[in-house]
Amino acid sequence: MSTNNLLVELFVEELPPKALKKLGEAFASTLAEALIGADLAAADARVTAYATPRRLAAHITNVLSVAPERAVSTRLMPVSVGLDAAGQATPALRKKLASLGLEAADVSQLRRAHDGKVEALFHDSRAPGATLADGLQKALDTAIAALPIPKVMAYQLHAHCAQPGWTTVHFVRPAHGLVALHGRDVVPVSAxxxxxxxxxxGHRFEAAADPLDIADADAYAATxxxxxxxxASYEERCQEIVRQIRSKANALKxxxxxxxxxxTDGAQEAALLENPLVQEVTALVEWPNVLPGQFEETFLEVPQECLILTMKANQKYFPLLDDAGRLTNRFLIVANIRPDDExxxxxxxERVVRPRLADAKFxxxxxxxxxxxxxxxxxxKVVYHNKLGTQGERSLRVAALAKAIAGQLGGALAQPAERAASLAKADLLTGMVxxxxxxxxxxGRYYALHDGLAPEIADAIEDHYKPRFAGDELPRGQVGTxxxxxxxxxxxxxxFGIGQMPTGDKDPFALRRxxxxxxxMLIEKDLPLEVSSIIEMAREVHNxxxxxxxxxxxxxGGDAFTQRKPFxxxxxxxxxxxxxERLAGVLREQGYSAQEVDAVLSRRPQHLAGVAARLAAVRAFSALPEAAALAAANKRVSNILKKAGPSVTDDANVDPALLRESAEQALAAALAEARPKADAAFEQGDYTASLQALAALRAPVDAFFADVMVNADDPALKANRLALLAALHAAMNRVADLSRLQSA
Incomplete structure (x- = not known):
């Protein structure tokens, strides 16, 4: 058997650009995995994917012409069925062996082994390895079938193709050529x-010769x-585009x-290579050539966001900015040809982009x-949702809710917040949007400024969509927030009120976002708003x-009205x-343990801006030597109070006269000393000090559970001890539910 590098190429009509990179990677990786599975390639074989608008290809190193022999073990049947009392083959075994083309004369050649249930007979043999032609055919069929094709086409083959007559083929685009080279040899496969x-x-217009003969697998990319x-390499083409656009931009200052x-420079390079426009252009050209273009400066009177979007979305051009970040009248074109006269x-x-910019100006x-x-x-007149009314009704609700929220943050914010909210959706009806x-x-912001509205209102109209995605900036001012x-x-x-909450991985209304x-906003803007309160405000507005x-x-236009069913x-x-739930996920991603997050969020803290401080306090408390014992005791207290029922509340009064045992007297005294310190620190937002003040309770709590019977026969004593535990529970769990830390 011989070893050589393998090259496989599918030559097709123009592939969908937004899917090209995934198609190229999937074709190469699936092909390699199938060959590795057939023992025709080693697990550490180097796989190089190629993808251009008109081809998918893969280069795989050290591929065998024939796979090595492999051991085959065939289970025949239980020993008790296959052998008689004399150890000879039964008719059942002889029939089985005959069906496999084996002789039954010498049963000693069969292997006995336990199959997990009974002792069975096995026949061991060596099977020849797959040839590359067979293995590659199966791998190619698998790779083509597994491609993440966004939309399949159906087209007809002509009579001169491998399959005679008119045959319907389904693929992402019509295929016109197949190359399969093992070293210098063509592998006889079809697809x-x-x-x-x-x-x-090669290139439709720039190729020096057509067609091109590939001498061997390693000559593919160079040829x-x-x-x-x-x-041919998607990555190399992407890097070449980035090099050229940077060079041209620098030349134009x-x-x-x-x-x-x-x-930083390194991060810029990585971000640029992953930029969606760079990726799309890479998938559109095979021989990139970056050229400078320009348009009339009068178009710069249009907001630069409009011009930038027009150039990028419609023409795939790269807009250029000056040092201050303002759009210039220069842009870069990534052409697919390199003519003598550019x-x-x-x-x-430039002629093509001019009408686009003129439309934007219009x-x-x-x-x-x-x-x-x-x-x-x-x-x-614009339906928002058939169960939630129009965009007009929605604007009324958002304006009313914004006014209510502003009232909690400061009365002066109510009027501009209500005004901005009422105008926030108006630009949906403009030609530009x-x-x-x-x-x-x-x-909306540009039009608000043109209408003479205050900058804070104009900014809020733009910012009310923020943050649009993970990592996006927050609204810049209070009104926008x-x-x-x-x-x-x-x-x-x-x-949620109409039952349209996310399910599994489906979130059509982006409610998670x-x-x-x-x-x-509640955390990073440090807003003194209770999350339950503002949610309830939103429900009231809907009702x-x-x-x-x-x-x-x-x-x-009429008075006939039926109120929707209230939420x-x-x-x-x-x-x-x-x-x-979303907050818990964010905190776990930030490195907090599930127990820490659960301990804090189980208390349903209303001011989310303080959650980080609570978590820091819990982490500091967990490091104390008293933490484990107090967490265990707190869980025991929680279980006792749960069994006692709702009659025992955290504010139940403790009667000092009924504290008979020295251990319960000591606990009451220690709690009376520690609780004011813990509460004072809590009110000041010093959650770490609040929890650490409770560390002094460990010894009296341990003594209480060792020496005191909570469920005393005397109902008065029992109620008083439950009240003492309720007070202890309330003191220990203001910052977090410490019982949740027991397994941390």
């Missing part, structure tokens, strides 16, 4: 109606690059809009002819008959639980 050869095609004007300015390519792209000019205020009534939905909020909270809480309560946004009636009258308090509880 998609094609028979493997050594011929492929395509030198003779075919194709960079500009910086790339897609390059994060706040990152001017024609540049001018052609929308911007037209939109400013109407104020945001004048667009509000039109929201009553209709063309580019990604600009919702952003355009209030409106963003109101918008997300209105969405959460509304959709909304919940995380609420959590981040407000006046809002529903006003929205109905505006939308229907009950269970809706608020569901949303609250959902937020705590």
């Amino acid at each position: 998609l109606g094609l028979t493997a050869g050594r011929t492929t095609h 395509l690059k030198e003779q075919g004007a194709v960079i 500009c910086r790339l809009e897609v390059e994060p300015a706040h990152l 001017r024609a390519v540049i001018e052609g792209n 929308f911007f000019d037209q939109d400013r002819k109407k104020t945001l205020e004048s667009r509000i009534p039109e929201l009553d 209709g063309e580019f939905p990604e600009l919702q909020g952003i355009m 209030i409106v963003a909270l109101a918008d997300k809480l209105e969405t959460l309560v509304g959709l 909304h919940a995380l946004g609420v959590i981040r 407000d008959e006046a809002i529903q009636r006003a929205a109905h009258k505006a939308a229907a 009950d308090p269970a809706t608020s509880q569901q949303v609250l639980d959902f937020i705590y």
Whole structure:
């Protein structure tokens, strides 16, 4: 058997660019895994994936022409069935051996072994290894079937293909060529109606020759690059594009809009390589050539977000910024050809982008002819959800909720928060947002400033969508924060109220993202808001008959009105639980243990900004020598109080006259001394000191459980001891439920 490197290529029509990278990786990895499974390649074989708009290929090192022989063990039947009393083969065994083409003369060649249930007979043999032609055929079929194809096409094969006549083939794009080389030798395999050869095609216009003969597997990439004007490696092509756009930007004394300015050089390089636009352009070209273009400066009067989105989304251009971060009238084109005279390519792209920018300018000019205020009534004609009314009704709810939240933070914020919330959705009706939905909020800010509204209101209109994704920035001001909270809480309560909560990995309304946004704002903005309270406010707003009636009258133009079924308090509880679940996940990702998180969140802290301090206090408490004993004692106290029932409350009075045993007197005295210290520290937000003040209770608590019978025969003594334990429980669990730390 011989060992050589293997090259397999599928030559196809243009593949979907957003799926190209995954298709290339999946094709190569599945092919290699199948060959490794057939013992035709070693587990440490190097696999190189190639992917261009017109090909998927894989290069695999040290592939065998024939796999080594392999041991085969065939279970025949139990010994008791296969052998008679004399140890000779029974008719059943002879029949079984005959079916396998084996002789039954010498049963001594059979192996006896226990199969997990009984002693059985096994036949051991050596099977020849698979040939590369057979193994690669199966691997190729598997790799093609396993491709993550976004949408399959059906097309017909002509009579000159491997399969005669008209045959329907299903694949991501029509395939026109198959290469399979083991070293210099063609491997006789077929796929998609094609028979493997050594011929492929290079660039449509730039190739020095067509077709291209690949001399051997190792010559593939070099032949395509030198003779075919194709960079076959996706990663190499991506790096070449990044190198060229950076070089051109530096030559023009500009910086790339897609390059994060706040990152270090190494991080910038990595971020740029992973940029969605860079990735998409890499999947669109085989022979990248970056060229500079420009447009008329008059278009810079349009908000730069519009121009940037137009160039990137529609034309796949790279906008360029000046040192201050302002958009310039220069951009970069990634062409797929390298002509002697590049001017024609540049001018052609400049002609193409001009109408796009003109459209953006037209929308911007037209939109400013109407104020945001004048667009509000039109929201009553836009359905938000068939069970939650129109966008107009939703705006009324968000405005009312924003006003209520602002009232808790400061009366002066109520008017601007309500105003911003009422205008926040108006830009959905503008031409610019209709063309580019990604600009919702952003355009609202520009139009609000044009209408003469205060900057804090304009900023809030843009910021009420923030944070849009993990790691996104938060609203920049108090008004924006209030409106963003109101918008997300209105969405959460509304959709939970109609039963549209997330299930498994399905979250069509992005409610997990909304919940995380609420959590981040409450914590990172250090807002003194009780999470239960603001959720309940949102429920009340949804149940407000006046809002529903006003929205109905505006939308229907009549007074006939039927109030929707109100959301009950269970809706608020569901949303609250959902937020705590999301918070628990965030905290675990930050490195806190499940026990620490459970101990803190089981107390349902209302001010989420203080959760981090509680966790730090719990961690510091856990390091104390008294922690384990107190956690165990606290769990015992919890169980006793649970059995005692709801009649025993944390504020039950302890009668000193009924403290008969010295151990319960000592515990009461120690608690009377430690509790004021712990409570004072708790009120000051010093949760660490609050928990550490309780460490002094370890000895009296241990003595109490050793010497005192809680369930005394005297009902008065029993009730007094339960009251003492309830007071102890209340003192120990203000910061966190310490019993949850017992297994930490």
